[in-house]
């Protein structure tokens with residue numbers, strides 16, 4: 001897949017909660033190539049510390065070349081990113097990695113937990129853009145608190161999706177894990193797409209495995225290059241080999257992943 | 262008007278023990294894949310040379326995750342020499358490398374002198390390879406090259422074996438994890454090396470204080486990036502003064518100024534490593550930066566710069 005280096009301009013930088021941010025970058029070249037599930041490597045500093053670029057899923061794109069990132073401040077790189085303001089430029093490499101795939105016209109379920117929601121909006125937009133009707137697909141989203149869930153859930157709802165929600169503290173939707181919303185839905189869908197913390201993805205992968213429903217999971221690892229050059233981004237594959245998240249992923253058939261490690 | 266001519270009046274060409282490079286900017290093993298990964302970010306035809314990821318006889322799976330950790334101005338890696346192996350390198354990677362104009366150097370690694378010799382012999386049979394770089398220094402694999410890189414007699418023996426079994430120019434890549442780098446350099450020169458490259462990564466470590474666990478699954482790993490540049494520069498200077506074969510400087514090079522420091526210290530060429538990860542166009546930038554520097558300093562040839570360090574007493 002083609003990827004490029006592009007100097008994007010910040011169109012807006014919104015703070016959603018104390019540690020969650022949404023960045024709208026004008027990056028028409030990358031957007032023209034981007035597919036749902038892919039990611040970008042973002043330069044968060046103009047000097048040598050932090051040294052490496054940070055990987056972020058493409059949260060959404062617009063027809064006029066905007067690329068959205070949804071991220072949480074974790075450490076040095078994301079904190080620097082959160083200080084950037086409208087009009088500033090951000091150096092991106094992308095789009096990178098493979099993408100979600102959908103075959104046939106069956107109903108599917110998208111499940112996101114925390115920042116794992118990020119790649120699902122672009123995917124939901126794609127699925128609603130003519131392939132099938134949004135109402136028939138299911139979207140399950142979970143987060144710690146209403147404050148961080150509501151603003152991102154709204155974006156799915158405005159695409160026409162019926163969205164079921166869960167929060168850790170019960171402040172919105174189901175009180176508990178988003179994976180607990182899946183069992184009643186699972187028999188009525190033919191595919192599941194999951195992104196979020198590893199325990200969530202593992203739980204969803206298990207549920208799908210038990211009744212033999214295909215599941216695609218978006219995986220995270222530490223990355224130095226995102227280009228397939230450093231070989232640093234490995235995860236354990238179920239066949240005993242190592243998989244490189246930036247090249248073979250980030251989207252994996254859940255059966256290809258060894259979840260128990 | 263002459264200066265509007267595309268042909269720059271400055272000459273960047275250098276010769277590394279028989280490998281003629283259009284310019285002294287190479288890319289370091291393990292940081293540039295097999296070239297193709299960077300085709301969209303840098304003009305591969307214009308790079309002086311590409312050193313490919315280290316190749317062993319059989320494919321290697323490498324170390325379990327986590328394999329990389331970022332550190333201040335640097336990174337630790339414990340990739341564990343994952344590579345496609347000799348056969349797949351020749352069948353799947355070499356044809357593309359042959360199609361680009363720059364020089365191709367194959368980095369090799371083995372567990373025994375015989376393995377290095379075998380790799381040298383087999384790779385010499387194939388067109389499109391301009392030289393070998395012998396990795397005697399990778400700190401990642403417990404059973405691997407570490408003994409060769411820290412013992413002068415062993416390093417000399419590997420060099421001799423590779424030279425004997427190959428018709429290609431041989432670059433020996435030194436480990437910095439030694440007390441006396443000049444002694445290592447002299448040993449490989451005595452073994453017949455056509456050139457020396459240095460440094461490979463410095464062995465380091467990082468700990469997760471919440472889990473009280475090492476951050477790398479391999480516990481220890483190799484430190485690279487801008488953080489190691491002063492050490493690399495010192496070692497390159499010491500080695501350039503100790504041997505008469507060409508030296509290639511490696512370690513934390515990311516800008517034209519970095520490359521110039523190494524050339525002035527005595528390196529005939531440089532390799533860009535970790536910088537490719539955060540700045541995949543670094544090689545292009547440095548090549549044009551060198552031209553600009555020479556023009557500004559009224560030098561017509563880069564060769565005049567090499568080893569031009571003046572250490573005369575400063576009062």
Ligand SMILES: Cc1cc2nc3c(=O)[nH]c(=O)nc-3n(C[C@H](O)[C@H](O)[C@H](O)COP(=O)(O)OP(=O)(O)OC[C@H]3O[C@@H](n4cnc5c(N)ncnc54)[C@H](O)[C@@H]3O)c2cc1C
Pocket residue numbers: 039050052053054055056057058070071072073074075076077078079115118119219220221222223250330331
């Ligand atoms: C394919 C992919 C997509 C991602 N998409 C998103 C997203 O859409 N939104 C979001 O908030 N986060 C996302 N992440 C995680 C994000 O990359 C990390 O949160 C970020 O790198 C942390 O950087 P930092 O400097 O703030 O943290 P630090 O802890 O200071 O970073 C230190 C080093 O560890 C790495 N690192 C730390 N946490 C992670 C992590 N969870 N995954 C990978 N590397 C990590 C950093 O990249 C850096 O190299 C994604 C990760 C991957 C691999």
Ligand SMILES: Cc1cc2nc3c(=O)[nH]c(=O)nc-3n(C[C@H](O)[C@H](O)[C@H](O)COP(=O)(O)O)c2cc1C
Pocket residue numbers: 230231232289290291292314315338340342368396399434460461462484485486487489511512513514532533534535536
């Ligand atoms: C991820 C990674 C993989 C590497 N793999 C190899 C290798 O296979 N063989 C080798 O000789 N050196 C390898 N190196 C070492 C580099 O070629 C180089 O010597 C070192 O990183 C120092 O240069 P730098 O600071 O510019 O990166 C690797 C370095 C990194 C960061």
Ligand code: FES
Pocket residue numbers: 222223224225226227228229230231232233244245246247
């Ligand atoms: S991040 Fe470098 S190979 Fe995947």
